[in-house]
Amino acid sequence: MIMENQTLAKLGNINEPYLGKTLKELDALSFADKLMTITLPYPAKGNEAAISQAIRQIIGEDSHSQIAFEYQIRPSARVSAEQPGLANIKNIIAVSSAKGGVGKSTVTANLALALQAEGAKVGVLDADLYGPSQAKMFGIDDLRPEINGDKIKPIKAHGIEIATIANHITREYTPLIWRGAQLDSALKTLLFNTEWPELDYLVIDMPPGTGDVQLTISQQIPVSGAVVVSTPQEIALLDAKKGLKMFHQVDVPVLGVVENMNMFICPKCGHEEHIFGHDGAQLMSLQYMVNFLGSLPLDKRIQEETDSGKPTVMAEPESKIALNFREIARKVASALYIQDSQAPVVPQTEEQLKAQSSNQKTIQWNI
Template sequence: MTAITQEQIRAAIDSCADPDLKQSLLAAGCVQHIAVDAECIDIRLQLGHACVSRHPAIKQALTEQIEPLAGGRRIDIVLTQQISAHPGPKKLPGLAGVKNIIAVASGKGGVGKSTTTVNLALALAAEGARVGILDADIYGPSQGMMLGVAEGERPDTAEEKYFKPIIRHGLQSMSMSYLVDENTPMVWRGPMVSGAMQQLLNQTLWQDLDYLLIDMPPGTGDIQLTLAQRVPVSAAVIVTTPQDIALLDAQKGIEMFRKVDIPVLGVIENMSVHICSECGHEEALFGADGGERIARQYHTELLGQLPLALSIREQTDAGKPTVVAEPNSPHALRYKAIARRASALLAEKSQQVGNFMPNIAVEHD
């Protein structure tokens, strides 16, 4: 039987790239175990980001690379994913039940941040992660409606001091809208709002979350500062439209996170084009390439572009956002691509990436 060397197998794995990490599986430190005997080539891989939809294609690509070397041996590839905690740079105490906190922010209102947040959360869940949402927009909470939580539904409590998150579409969620009547205005000053946000965050019994997405209010005010100073945020994502005024405010948001040492994973450009429902013609109503320009200016990444689409609005207003309403639609696939890339970028921050040496055992008869 043809002998297989350690270097041949490593070279084959090194030739296969993870499309979301944008580096080889070997360089990314994904290989946990390699063993070869007379009958089988056994490979165990573990990815550190949410991407279950990619697993079949990765396994197939790796199998095709190894088959010419196999010499008739069976190829057994086991691919799993394990999302690690990536603490924020301030080394604040972690939040119980949560590995990673991602702030989804915008410089101004009306750019579709909340719609993007809920679909991004659902996309991460569809890619195999355990995900929660905290609606931190105390004045104008909207996640309850977007998730289809009925008006008047209240979270259960535990130990007379904790809330249990309300679960919809597989997401754990908490929002001020769950605690007050939806017609009750929050006529509060800044410190009260910041205190309410911290209570919602810390007094919710989050259950083993890989990611908690915080739907931030627009701007750079009290809640943003409180979040930066007292919450172990792993990273932030900025949502904008291509419109110049929105980009100006998005720049302020990026600058704010930079000043408080919270890394920005990238920019999501919402409402990038309008697609005519009759003829399919695309028109950039709010300008073109704005998200790409701001990402380039701040040395971050354009995570993706989303169209101005009637279906996205209708589905979200109905409490069944696009990723669950039409999981295989072009719009849902865009959200999933953004989710995979954001998850991969956060995984790259782990100090262990690229440093793990697999256990390789080669046996010859």
């Protein structure tokens, strides 16, 4: 493809909105015959139309040039390929609320599906061991994983690779009466002994609170970044702030805050009501200088679709709610790239890796 220097300069000056850089600065443009390829470092299929339109305005709508997009998602400097069990995982995202009942697990499931819809390979680790819900939400609660020796094969649903203790429990109402050491062992088994395929992102559904499991995830698992979920309600925000501060204290970057249940929209008359207040999470993000990733409504369809094993992003991919989740996914992925580019982490030493992997005994699933 032959283009004038002036045209090339205009193409290079097109801004990529989520990264705040031009296509030239990202070295995103390449040409071959009549094919123009845009290569971005994070998944952004939902933004392809806008970038394509900007390109067409420069090269002309009648141009025979084809435009293609590729996504080259690089591994986080926090995740070492030398870490046992994590060789195929590029980035680990923890989704936390520090409080139950705010829709964290629902956000986790839909965020994973949204990242996949944007062009990434995604897995989910259900770390909420006392209240695992990802199996139900992905419709795999009746399945059992294949176990070979001390290796567990994740269960695939809707294209997402999933590891959850729920698939090892004989009955869904069986309680886990475990102390901290058993929880720690079970969590490490689920993460390090699962045979994860190549993943761009592993999304961890964190348990509520700031106890043993949260500290294990924050301190012993190389989390690339965290997403904090809250409702606008003040009591929920108090706990969300604790979770946010916990990540700061253990040096885990916070990628942003999601405000769930921001507004109830009456399905009959369309009246909008802020049942739990509004914009509290957005104000919290300003207070702590972290990204505000977006708001999600209190909508009966979200509950019905997750309960049926087909979360909204999969059940209604063109709905406003699904598109909101995809917008949040792009913000999360781009924020992860930006923070990793600005403050690269020195890879862990062999001694540190050995220390992390020590005592990772495989727990027996006799429950």
